[in-house]
Ligand SMILES: Nc1cc(N)c2c(=O)[nH][nH]c(=O)c2c1
């Protein structure tokens with residue numbers, strides 16, 4: 001009996017999309033779902049109550065960052081991540097591999113794991129599959145991700161093949177080290193770069209290890225969108241239908257829709273919160289760079305079609321002023337809106353799947369958002 005169980009509710013007649021429910025120790029998640037990213041045990045500037053108000057069902061936190069600061073032992077002493085950050089719904093933690101690999105020259109990969117220097121104080125550390133499981137067990141997330149290597153893009157075929165095979169060996173070590181299977185689910189991660197045959201090899205190897213869910217890693221790493229969609233569509237066909245599929249690091253509106261259409265159930269991305277802090281909003285009329293002078297005297301709501309706190313109370317002119325003045329409230333108001341925009345998009349996607357009109361919905365959305 002796994003800690004997380006996927007219930008397939010309906011398959012869309014127009015596409016490969018699915019409606020599902022993910023049963024977790026901290027509640028049921030309606031899928032397809034977007035997960036706000038809370039890197040350091042907080043979705044930047046948002047309280048748990050605000051996250052719930054905009055419809056967040058699950059959030060993501062980063063193992064590497066929490067291991068570095070404040071440390072997993074401290075969070076364990078606090079009663080685990082849910083208690084520490086006062087979030088009582090599901091949490092997914094990534095394994096830290098991706099962050100460590102993005103440290104570039106500061107890290108060394110061996111069969112054992114990855115040696116690296118802390119981005120905070122330069123101290124030396126080694127994360128192994130066993131360590132990644134130990135840290136995530138201490139954090140107490142509902143879903144923990146296996147320790148993997150996300151091959152860079154571009155990467156030569158031989159490197160990608162060796163890397164995916166090591167990721168498979170690391171997954172087995174994660175599974176062997178994972179004892180708390182009743183309360184925490186371990187998801188495997190499929191790699192294979194942009195090589196279809198290696199994607200098939202990785203998917204077959206990873207799914208041969210029986211787990212409650214599987215992720216597609218190694219995408220959204222700088223490759224052109226058409227390659228990402230092509231590789232994604234190819235990879236999904238080798239994933240089991242009765243388990244959730246999680247596409248890591250994806251979160252622009254077009255990528256979310258293209259991912260759902262190809263059968264993806266879960267997504268996460270820092271995009272909405274990151275561009276919010278830089279003064280850009282995702283709206284029903286497309287991107288609005290509210291920091292632009294155009295909006296200096298625009299006393300209309302950010303998005304007339306949005307139901308969020310920001311759009312119900314403030315004007316573009318006020319938000320622009322806050323951003324230009326580098327006022328914290330500016331980042332907060334745009335974060336509230338951007339997250340609500342994506343969470344509302346996924347609510348509408350679930351309705352469209354239920355009504356077998358997802359492709360029609362996508363066409364309408366693209367016309368308004370991308371003007372195409
Ligand atoms: N785009 C991506 C974002 C991510 N957070 C990850 C990850 O955490 N692990 N592995 C991955 O391949 C990966 C890819």
Ligand SMILES: [Zn+2]
Pocket residue numbers: 302303306307308309310311312336337338340
């Ligand atoms: Zn809004």
